[in-house]
Amino acid sequence: MARYELVKRSVALITLTNPPVNALSSPVRHAIAKSMERALSDPKVTAVVICGENGRFCGGADIREFAGPLRGPPLIPVLDAIEAGRKPVVAAIEGVALGGGFELALVCHYRIAHSKARLGLPEVTLGILPAAGGSQRLPRLIGIPAALELITTGRHISAQEALKLGIVDQVTDQNACEMAVEFALKSVGKPLSSRRVSMLTTPCPPDLDALLEAATMQVKKKARGVMAPLACIQAVRAAATMPFSKGMKRESELMTTLFNSGQAQAFQYCFFAQRTAGKWTLPSGAQWNNSKPREIRSAAVIGLGTMGRGIVVSLARVGISVIAVESEKKLLENGRQMVIGMLERDAKRRGVSASLNLLKFTLSLQDLKDVDLVIEAVFEDMALKKRVFQELSKVCRPTTLLCTNTSGLDVDALAGVTNRPHLVAGMHFFSPAHVMKLLEVVCGPRSSSETIATAMSLGKKMGKVSVAVGNCPGFVGNRMLKPYLDQATFLLEEGATPEQIDKALEDFGFAMGVFRMSDLAGLDVGWRVRKESGLTGPDVDSKNPPRRRQGHRYCPIPDMVCEQGRFGQKTGRGWYMYDKPGDTNAKPDPLIQNLLETYRSRYGIQPRNISDQEIIERCLFVLANEGFRILEDGMAARPEDIDVIYLFGYAFPRHRGGPMFYVSMVGLERVLERLEHYHQAHPDVPHLEPSALLKKLVACGSPPVQKWREYIKTMHSHL
Numbered sequence: 001m002a003r004y005e006l007v008k009r010s011v012a013l014i015t016l017t018n019p020p021v022n023a024l025s026s027p028v029r030h031a032i033a034k035s036m037e038r039a040l041s042d043p044k045v046t047a048v049v050i051c052g053e054n055g056r057f058c059g060g061a062d063i064r065e066f067a068g069p070l071r072g073p074p075l076i077p078v079l080d081a082i083e084a085g086r087k088p089v090v091a092a093i094e095g096v097a098l099g100g101g102f103e104l105a106l107v108c109h110y111r112i113a114h115s116k117a118r119l120g121l122p123e124v125t126l127g128i129l130p131a132a133g134g135s136q137r138l139p140r141l142i143g144i145p146a147a148l149e150l151i152t153t154g155r156h157i158s159a160q161e162a163l164k165l166g167i168v169d170q171v172t173d174q175n176a177c178e179m180a181v182e183f184a185l186k187s188v189g190k191p192l193s194s195r196r197v198s199m200l201t202t203p204c205p206p207d208l209d210a211l212l213e214a215a216t217m218q219v220k221k222k223a224r225g226v227m228a229p230l231a232c233i234q235a236v237r238a239a240a241t242m243p244f245s246k247g248m249k250r251e252s253e254l255m256t257t258l259f260n261s262g263q264a265q266a267f268q269y270c271f272f273a274q275r276t277a278g279k280w281t282l283p284s285g286a287q288w289n290n291s292k293p294r295e296i297r298s299a300a301v302i303g304l305g306t307m308g309r310g311i312v313v314s315l316a317r318v319g320i321s322v323i324a325v326e327s328e329k330k331l332l333e334n335g336r337q338m339v340i341g342m343l344e345r346d347a348k349r350r351g352v353s354a355s356l357n358l359l360k361f362t363l364s365l366q367d368l369k370d371v372d373l374v375i376e377a378v379f380e381d382m383a384l385k386k387r388v389f390q391e392l393s394k395v396c397r398p399t400t401l402l403c404t405n406t407s408g409l410d411v412d413a414l415a416g417v418t419n420r421p422h423l424v425a426g427m428h429f430f431s432p433a434h435v436m437k438l439l440e441v442v443c444g445p446r447s448s449s450e451t452i453a454t455a456m457s458l459g460k461k462m463g464k465v466s467v468a469v470g471n472c473p474g475f476v477g478n479r480m481l482k483p484y485l486d487q488a489t490f491l492l493e494e495g496a497t498p499e500q501i502d503k504a505l506e507d508f509g510f511a512m513g514v515f516r517m518s519d520l521a522g523l524d525v526g527w528r529v530r531k532e533s534g535l536t537g538p539d540v541d542s543k544n545p546p547r548r549r550q551g552h553r554y555c556p557i558p559d560m561v562c563e564q565g566r567f568g569q570k571t572g573r574g575w576y577m578y579d580k581p582g583d584t585n586a587k588p589d590p591l592i593q594n595l596l597e598t599y600r601s602r603y604g605i606q607p608r609n610i611s612d613q614e615i616i617e618r619c620l621f622v623l624a625n626e627g628f629r630i631l632e633d634g635m636a637a638r639p640e641d642i643d644v645i646y647l648f649g650y651a652f653p654r655h656r657g658g659p660m661f662y663v664s665m666v667g668l669e670r671v672l673e674r675l676e677h678y679h680q681a682h683p684d685v686p687h688l689e690p691s692a693l694l695k696k697l698v699a700c701g702s703p704p705v706q707k708w709r710e711y712i713k714t715m716h717s718h719l
């Protein structure tokens with residue numbers, strides 16, 4: 001787990017050997033401790049260099065070990081012994097030095113980094129804090145403001161920035177390990193006391209309290225209810241106000257609190273869920289590690305609306321040449337200008353040049369005959385999409401992959417009108433497509449493994465978190481959203497206000513409640529979907545709209561809001577009112593209050609006091625209940641996939657881990673009991689009826705979420 005060699009006759013070279021990221025697992029900690037003892041006691045050794053195998057210094061503590069009791073030597077004494085040693089120790093940082101890996105570098109007396117290396121203390125993103133002395137040493141080394149920013153955001157920094165901040169002593173383009181050995185030889189005999197970071201005095205700014213207060217306000221605003229950034233601030237305060245040993249004690253107390261909070265578990269679950277989601281699998285046995293994706297060099301995007309423009313930008317900025325197609329000259333010109341503007345702004349932000357030469361704009365599908373892949377992003381209308389796919393089938397060479405960005409229509413119906421159904425799949429981006437990280441890759445029953453592998457790999461190339469899902473109305477994300485939105489509007493009927501529901505969801509951790517979010521997205525989108533599915537339309541009696549449609553309870557209030565031209569922020573009116581169209585500051589609107597009161601009295605509904613608990617349970621338990629049905633139906637392979645979709649596509653609060661993890665933490669038995677209770681109270685809402693899988697899991701003793709897959713195996717997979 002660590003190799004020990006003597007190089008240049010007097011330098012002990014300790015190489016961490018724990019692929020893939022040289023995490024500080026128990027055997028690695030043990031090996032570092034033993035190697036250091038050996039180096040310090042060997043008279044031939046005058047200096048030590050620590051590096052990592054395969055060009056990666058160290059990815060930090062082994063996160064998998066957090067789930068169990070501590071085994072092997074604890075990290076802090078291992079690190080303290082390195083810093084206290086009488087021989088100079090140099091860290092040779094290549095690849096990454098993250099978390100405990102960065103803390104390992106901080107106890108070395110010198111740090112040499114390769115120019116491509118990245119450093120950081122990302123613990124906060126795992127719901128914890130740098131608790132192997134990082135929160136105490138970094139402020140001593142670079143001062144409070146810079147340390148506070150790095151520790152509370154968990155941001156990775158480049159070697160160049162680390163040099164500027166005074167974290168590393170030298171940056172090299174050459175072999176960092178060889179440079180570190182040379183550096184170590186030159187350091188022999190130089191005094192080490194000023195190189196022991198724990199012995200430095202933290203440079204304390206005069207406005208410390210104001211600085212920490214401002215940081216507290218900022219993190220509270222950014223991540224509602226998340227404990228880790230607040231604990232990080234307290235730990236940094238300790239570094240400024242306490243001697244090192246007391247600061248370490250404080251760091252440890254704060255870590256214990258975070259570890260016992262449940263939030264740390266949720267964050268760490270998210271870390272692994274994201275990686276699990278990349279490991280897709282199909283019933284044919286094809287999966288991520290046995291299916292070869294095609295290389296995509298050229299693509300076409302059809303439709304330059306909001307989605308299409310974002311997709312063009314996502315492709316072009318990773319070096320793929322794109323032909324963008326529109327149906328009318330004016331739309332094409334407008335799209336061209338918008339795309340160029342977006343690419344230029346994006347390139348400026350990233351400090352690179354905009355890849356405008358990769359773009360071509362056309363009105364003719366004939367220009368697409370040679371592209372590797374097409375993404376259709378036209379209006380959400382099946383007949384129109386079918387026409388486009390028929391045309392593409394004729395125009396494109398027979399090997400071109402044809403993908404649709406539909407947000408819920410039948411991908412297989414589109415495949416059916418082409419001459420290559422195996423090369424058709426869904427690539428469902430989220431708006432705005434160049435910003436949002438999620439990509440649902442929709443596997444139709446006839447999509448080939450190569451098609452899915454290519455769509456998944458293209459998503460990864462574009463920096464997306466891609467999740468393979470089955471072909472059902474709404475796929476995974478939007479299918480689950482419907483019962484969630486329904487519950488929110490039913491609660492309005494029963495006595496709640498949009499403000500009350502939003503506040504309960506925001507207190508839970510969502511950045512925006514459901515109504516504020518709907519105002520942002522545009523209420524007309526859902527209205528159009530409801531019209532297309534026959535739920536509303538000109539035949540409905542608008543004076544007395546029925547509250548039961550297609551055999552189930554239906555809330556007509558969202559339609560009534562749209563009928564008044566209130567489409568959300570863009571029209572300056574929606575569930576809230578805004579000072580002007582496009583404004584984002586939502587204010588409660590007395591007209592909505594009035595509409596709700598009139599509605600309730602028209603239907604004889606006696607409004608009742610609704611608790612925040614009921615809001616959370618009805619909205620979120622029903623969301624997860626649909627998630628269980630999706631697992632039963634084989635439309636998602638694992639609960640982790642559903643959670644990743646909700647984390648990256650719907651901003652589900654990370655400290656809750658995603659809807660499926662959240663209900664597992666609440667306790668499946670309780671969730672089942674509450675759903676049964678609500679279903680009894682509202683028998684005309686089938687989504688409240690507990691799913692068979694939920695019942696099965698409870699009957700099997702409510703296993704942890706990572707084990708659910710074993711209970712789903714027997715069910716049918718559509719992936």
Ligand SMILES: CCC/C=C/C(=O)SCCNC(=O)CCNC(=O)[C@H](O)C(C)(C)COP(=O)([O-])OP(=O)([O-])OC[C@H]1O[C@@H](n2cnc3c(N)ncnc32)[C@H](O)[C@@H]1OP(=O)([O-])[O-]
Binds near residue numbers: 059060123129130
């Ligand atoms: C007292 C304690 C105080 C210290 C606390 C800490 O240090 S907290 C830690 C602070 N450190 C961090 O937060 C860093 C977390 N890690 C990362 O950010 C990235 O992995 C990366 C940038 C290091 C490499 O990115 P990349 O895209 O090249 O690769 P990839 O991301 O796909 O990972 C490859 C495989 O390695 C696995 N794995 C990775 N890291 C760890 C780990 N620490 N542990 C265990 N496993 C880890 C990962 O699950 C995956 O496994 P799989 O699925 O193949 O079975």
